Amino acid sequence: MRYSGKRVSIGSVLPKHRDIFRSVVNKYRDRKVLVIGHIDADLDYVSSGSAICGIPETKKWTFTIPEPIHPDITKTLTEMNMFYAPFDKIITNDFEGVIVVDTNTPNLLPEKIFRWKRILVIDHHLESDGVGAENEIIIPKADATARIVAELLHSKEITPKMAIALATGIYTDTFQFSRMQDSETMAIYQELLRIADIKNEYIHQLSYPPATEEEMRLMQHILANNMNVVTYNGTLIAIIKCPYEIARRTILSLEKVFQIIILGTKINGSRLIKLRVRNDFELNGARIMKEIGEQFNGSGGGHEKTAGCMGIGTLDEMIKEALTLVKERITPSQPQ
Numbered sequence: 001m002r003y004s005g006k007r008v009s010i011g012s013v014l015p016k017h018r019d020i021f022r023s024v025v026n027k028y029r030d031r032k033v034l035v036i037g038h039i040d041a042d043l044d045y046v047s048s049g050s051a052i053c054g055i056p057e058t059k060k061w062t063f064t065i066p067e068p069i070h071p072d073i074t075k076t077l078t079e080m081n082m083f084y085a086p087f088d089k090i091i092t093n094d095f096e097g098v099i100v101v102d103t104n105t106p107n108l109l110p111e112k113i114f115r116w117k118r119i120l121v122i123d124h125h126l127e128s129d130g131v132g133a134e135n136e137i138i139i140p141k142a143d144a145t146a147r148i149v150a151e152l153l154h155s156k157e158i159t160p161k162m163a164i165a166l167a168t169g170i171y172t173d174t175f176q177f178s179r180m181q182d183s184e185t186m187a188i189y190q191e192l193l194r195i196a197d198i199k200n201e202y203i204h205q206l207s208y209p210p211a212t213e214e215e216m217r218l219m220q221h222i223l224a225n226n227m228n229v230v231t232y233n234g235t236l237i238a239i240i241k242c243p244y245e246i247a248r249r250t251i252l253s254l255e256k257v258f259q260i261i262i263l264g265t266k267i268n269g270s271r272l273i274k275l276r277v278r279n280d281f282e283l284n285g286a287r288i289m290k291e292i293g294e295q296f297n298g299s300g301g302g303h304e305k306t307a308g309c310m311g312i313g314t315l316d317e318m319i320k321e322a323l324t325l326v327k328e329r330i331t332p333s334q335p336q
């Protein structure tokens with residue numbers, strides 16, 4: 001990583017962002033609003049959305065998560081005692097509009113949400129098509145949507161439960177701070193630990209629940225039988241197909257070894273590709289995933305180092321095309 005010499009910024013949220021947030025809260029405080037995030041919910045989405053619904057003004061708002069929810073995320077939700085409405089049970093006519101957190105990409109959201117007005121998007125992703133929201137708070141340097149939400153709220157509004165949730169969002173989206181872009185994120189995280197009066201260790205346990213023996217055996221089996229390794233221009237690329245249930249854990253275990261991971265999994269009727277680029281390697285994964293998503297009648301995006309796409313095609317086809325693009329964009333001058 002290059003050291004830029006730039007000074008540390010004071011917060012990522014500007015007064016105009018707070019104005020947008022407060023005006024939405026004031027306008028819709030007595031109306032029914034749905035708060036949702038991307039398919040394949042992660043802790044950043046889950047914590048941001050639930051925190052927004054946790055302040056007194058938003059009592060009539062409903063926090064929802066679409067299926068499927070990764071078992072690791074379910075474990076954390078249960079442990080945090082976090083309530084959500086299953087998205088499939090939501091009745092369309094009941095709500096005036098939606099607030100979207102942690103994505104601004106249409107195909108990473110259930111199609112049904114486009115029947116409603118998109119009131120607000122709060123996100124930190126760069127490459128996005130946009131969901132056509134009336135208001136946007138998009139801050140790529142913020143590291144996590146949870147950080148943006150923590151900054152949007154007054155610290156007095158953040159309960160210990162909200163603080164714990166938001167801390168897991170920051171902790172996981174920065175990959176335990178290994179991918180933190182802005183060191184100010186750590187100060188916000190510290191403030192959240194202070195509000196909740198808990199230790200960092202607790203956030204770690206909560207964010208990465210231990211695997212069951214069955215999960216561990218399944219992962220070992222997949223690694224031994226369902227993984228191909230390609231070396232291209234000195235770059236180690238792992239290509240793997242695995243069940244959705246162990247996708248998160250599989251990536252976590254592989255990223256210490258491989259510079260690039262292309263993982264394919266099935267999620268409901270669609271195919272999901274995840275592309276992981278190791279920290280010390282330069283490749284814009286978000287752009288590749290956006291292109292592959294479009295190629296397969298879906299869409300994609302994310303961050304440079306951690307991106308994904310969904311589309312309609314066979315996993316083998318999608319993985320093959322992703323690998324072709326990855327190879328095209330690795331140049332011999334890349335650091336090893």
Ligand SMILES: [Mn+2]
Pocket residue numbers: 044045102124143144145173
């Ligand atoms: Mn995020």
